[in-house]
Amino acid sequence: MSSISKSGGLEWLFEYRHYRELFFFLVWRDMKIRYKQTLLGVTWAVIQPFFTMIVFTLFFGRMAGIDSEGIPYPIFSYSALLPWTYFSVAVSLSGNSLLANSRLISKVYFPRAIIPSASALSGIVDFAIAYVVLIGMLIYYKISFSWGMLWWIVFLIPLIVLVVSLGMILSALNVKYRDIKYAIPFFIQSLLFISPVIYPTSLVPETFQKYMALNPLTGLINAFRASLLPDRAVEWRSFLISLGVISILFVVAIIYFRKTEKAFADVI
Amino acid sequence: MTDAITVENVSKRYRIGALRHETMLREALVKLLRNSFRKKEKTDNTILALDNLSFNVEEGGVVGIIGRNGAGKSTLLKVLSKITYPTSGQIKVRGRVASLIEVGTGFHEELTGRENIFLNGSILGMRKKEIVKQLDAIIEFAGVEKFIDTPIKRYSSGMSLRLGFAVAAHMSPDVLFVDEVLAVGDAEFQKKCLSAMDGMRSGGRTVLFVSHNLAAIENLCPRTLWIESGKKQMDGPSREVISSYLKTFAKSHGAGHDLTEVDGRSGSGAVRYTKIEFLNENGEPTSLFRCGDTLRARLHYEAVETVKDPHFVFRIHSEMGVLVSTISTWHSGYYIQSIEPGVGYIDMEIETLYLMPARYYVSLWITSSGSQRFDMLDHCISIDVESSNIYSTGGRGMHSQWGMMFMPTKWSLAERK
Numbered sequence: 001m002s003s004i005s006k007s008g009g010l011e012w013l014f015e016y017r018h019y020r021e022l023f024f025f026l027v028w029r030d031m032k033i034r035y036k037q038t039l040l041g042v043t044w045a046v047i048q049p050f051f052t053m054i055v056f057t058l059f060f061g062r063m064a065g066i067d068s069e070g071i072p073y074p075i076f077s078y079s080a081l082l083p084w085t086y087f088s089v090a091v092s093l094s095g096n097s098l099l100a101n102s103r104l105i106s107k108v109y110f111p112r113a114i115i116p117s118a119s120a121l122s123g124i125v126d127f128a129i130a131y132v133v134l135i136g137m138l139i140y141y142k143i144s145f146s147w148g149m150l151w152w153i154v155f156l157i158p159l160i161v162l163v164v165s166l167g168m169i170l171s172a173l174n175v176k177y178r179d180i181k182y183a184i185p186f187f188i189q190s191l192l193f194i195s196p197v198i199y200p201t202s203l204v205p206e207t208f209q210k211y212m213a214l215n216p217l218t219g220l221i222n223a224f225r226a227s228l229l230p231d232r233a234v235e236w237r238s239f240l241i242s243l244g245v246i247s248i249l250f251v252v253a254i255i256y257f258r259k260t261e262k263a264f265a266d267v268i
Numbered sequence: 269m270t271d272a273i274t275v276e277n278v279s280k281r282y283r284i285g286a287l288r289h290e291t292m293l294r295e296a297l298v299k300l301l302r303n304s305f306r307k308k309e310k311t312d313n314t315i316l317a318l319d320n321l322s323f324n325v326e327e328g329g330v331v332g333i334i335g336r337n338g339a340g341k342s343t344l345l346k347v348l349s350k351i352t353y354p355t356s357g358q359i360k361v362r363g364r365v366a367s368l369i370e371v372g373t374g375f376h377e378e379l380t381g382r383e384n385i386f387l388n389g390s391i392l393g394m395r396k397k398e399i400v401k402q403l404d405a406i407i408e409f410a411g412v413e414k415f416i417d418t419p420i421k422r423y424s425s426g427m428s429l430r431l432g433f434a435v436a437a438h439m440s441p442d443v444l445f446v447d448e449v450l451a452v453g454d455a456e457f458q459k460k461c462l463s464a465m466d467g468m469r470s471g472g473r474t475v476l477f478v479s480h481n482l483a484a485i486e487n488l489c490p491r492t493l494w495i496e497s498g499k500k501q502m503d504g505p506s507r508e509v510i511s512s513y514l515k516t517f518a519k520s521h522g523a524g525h526d527l528t529e530v531d532g533r534s535g536s537g538a539v540r541y542t543k544i545e546f547l548n549e550n551g552e553p554t555s556l557f558r559c560g561d562t563l564r565a566r567l568h569y570e571a572v573e574t575v576k577d578p579h580f581v582f583r584i585h586s587e588m589g590v591l592v593s594t595i596s597t598w599h600s601g602y603y604i605q606s607i608e609p610g611v612g613y614i615d616m617e618i619e620t621l622y623l624m625p626a627r628y629y630v631s632l633w634i635t636s637s638g639s640q641r642f643d644m645l646d647h648c649i650s651i652d653v654e655s656s657n658i659y660s661t662g663g664r665g666m667h668s669q670w671g672m673m674f675m676p677t678k679w680s681l682a683e684r685k
Contacts, residue, residue, distance in 0.1 A: 025390040029376060029383075036378045107373045108391050109350040109365070265352040266282065 015111050023114045030093075030122035045126030046133050048089075049081040056081075056198060066199050071229065072141050079225045080197040082134060083159055086127040087217065088188045094119040094167025095184045098175050102268045112261045113254075116167035120160060127156075138228070146230040155223050162216055162246045165253035172260045175268050196221050201238075213238050216245040270362065272443055272474040273325040273348065278357030280318040280343055280498075317343040318354070319498035327362070328472040332489035332506060334482065334513055340498040341478045345369065345445045348476070363442025363474070366393050370447075372432025377421035381412055381431055384420055388435045402438040409464075410434035430460075437464040443474045459664055462488075482510050483655045483663025514556055524553055525649050527568075527632070535643040539571035539578060539607055541632050544649065558656035559625060559666055559674065563618040568611065569634065575642065576606045580614055581633035585647065587626060592672050596633075622675060625655040626668040 016023075035041040053074055060066045061073030068076035097119040098105065098112070105112065131152075138145065174180040192198075195217040204212055212218050219235070219242030226232040317340045325331055333341050346352045348359060349367035374391040375384050385406055389399040399406075407416055410430040412423070420428055446465065462484055465477070479485055485492060485506060492509040494501040502509045527541040545566040548554040557563060567580055581596040595618065597604060630649050634642040655663040658674075666674065 021396055022390045025387055029379065029387055032383070033376060033378045104374055104391065106351065107369045108367060110391070262353045265346070 019110050019114060022110055023118055026114060026118035027121045030119060031125055034122065042129060045129045049078060049085045049130050050133060053078040053081055060198050066203065069200050069202065075137060075141055075143065076225070077198065078134060078137060079228050080221045082127065082130050083221060083224050084192065084195070084197050085130065086123050087159065087163060090120045090123045090163045091166050091170070091188060092184055093122070094163060095170030095174060096181060097167065098171040098264065098268070105268055106265045112264055113168060113257055116171045117164050120163040120167050144230055148227040148230065151227040152224060155220060155227070158243055158246050159220055161250055165246065165249040168253040168257045172257050175264055176260070191217065213241050214245060216242040216249070218242065270327055271324045272327040272329065272362045274360040275321055275323050276358045278318055278321045278347065278354045278359060279316060280347055281314050281355040282317050283314050317498050318347065321498065321500055323493060323500060323503060325474055325476065327474055329491065330475045330489045331477070332485035332492040333476060333478045333495060334485060334492060334510065335495040339495045341495050342447055344495065345447045345476065345478055349445055361443055364393065365443045366439045366441035367445045368436050368447065371436060372428055375420060375428065375432065378419055380419055381416040384431065385435055388432065392436060392439055393441065394439055406434045406438050409437060433461060441473070445476045447478045448480070462664060481663065483657045483666070486510055486657045487660060487663070527645060527648065530645050530648055533643065533645055535634070535641040538573050538642045539569055539575045539634055540643045541567060541634065541645060542570050542611065543568035544632065557621060557651050557653045559621060559623060559653055560656055560658045561621050563621045565616050566613050567616065567632070568613040570611045571607045571609050573609055574606055577636050578604055578607055578642065579635050581635060582616060583631040583633070585629040585631065586672055587628070592623070592628065621653065622673045623653045624668050624670060624672055624674055625653050625666055627652050
């Protein structure tokens, strides 16, 4: 029994449970078509972070001489590039997802948030494959494995929530204001430079470090990196700040998306 | 009996004209500049696609929805399917809903036929288990067994259409909305769709069927809702509603043809056609002709001298120019001794129009014995014969592809020992 007038409260959440099969089908669809008819196929999942790591190592590590806090620069950058690549590709896909699926939205009913969420999740397999290369690098640099590495699975969750939140906000905005389509790559580029991917947080003067901490990626990336190495401790404080910011973003995303989703089919 | 669908005072307002929100900055700037020079723009750029509509459908009810293009039928279905939301009013739908607004929704060309069946089925609301169970039936219905594992970008458009419909035909929702899906595809496909629809409506399912194929609606739906300009025009037994709906067409097309000034006319002119009128059973003008109907025409003439033994001829040609039939007073054995100078008319009634739906051209002659020709107007008017529910098959088989005529036939299979 469904009533279509004003929005129901919890009814909304139950709907997502009902549509979970469709959600997985959409994730599966996105994954399948990602590398169809490409020459290198799934290896692109590795090439992107790997080659970026090489370029960064040459220019930022060697020539610019950025101090990587005692870790070999390649490991320093690659361990950050892994979550970063997932983040940038997923936010980009998710932010454009509603427009890309405009035909579906105007012809069928299903809870619209499935679309940006499915796009966000479709990059996970790529992440896993690139992770294998990371293991290889750890072996090469003779860094011992530790239980800390398992933390990556846990850290992935707030990262995914972050991507979904940003995806929902951006894609909803994109439906109404097509500027967003052009703003997304620019937005992601800027984020790369204000996150500790190329350089460590310690490079930044103390006073600015607080602002850097507001960037949810800061705490997350540092956590990813630290948990990899047996002799580093995860900075829980900045990690918790990240979690806080992500939670706020998530709530904002849900409110904004629900407010605007009713008009999608009319405006898209 | 509980209602499956309840629509209460539903209205839907749409903005028309260029969608203003494409760019926020540019638009804001332009608006600023414009408003400083112009006087206030008309704020009247919205339309009411649905206007305070209310109706109920009981569980298991099968209702047809008809109306002109732009009347609001598709908008109604979209609002009922939750694809878009009403500006005001309430809608309640009970049960699992499936909407067939288009066939093959969600198909991705890089995926194979089999993969797309799952994707499309899921989008339509089927559970994975259901799809697996029906998979073979779906593939067989679509007739694409050989190509089921090829990406559908290699399919012909006909194959994709059949596949899409095959999935839709195997859904089992409680409430089904169908919107003009049958308008696409060739006659063979439409035939398949109609019989699938027929199969779907049994089983206590509630169905709302939007279509321009009035014969199909009459056959499938006992009740019809006529929507005009977003309002409920009429709601009742299909036959009545469709009949009233059709009446509005006749008046707007003009059922009389002035024949006084026609190019390409030949003949001596002793007596000439001045006008032809087509009338319905009440003597009112009509321009609607359906297969199996009685065609009544009134042929007005004017004679300038006394004409002996005239024959009025009404020839029907197909669109290709093939002569379908010559109807005349001579063929019918109706003898007119003579016609005095002056005006008059002769009524003619073709008892049953055994023509398939198509466009036909009519030539009108007045002749006499010994190849005397008084007036010859070749291909002077066209008439469109529409499909109708003759054999209670929803107009199935009534199509020009099956020939120019149909002939009522009785069949009887011999019993075997």
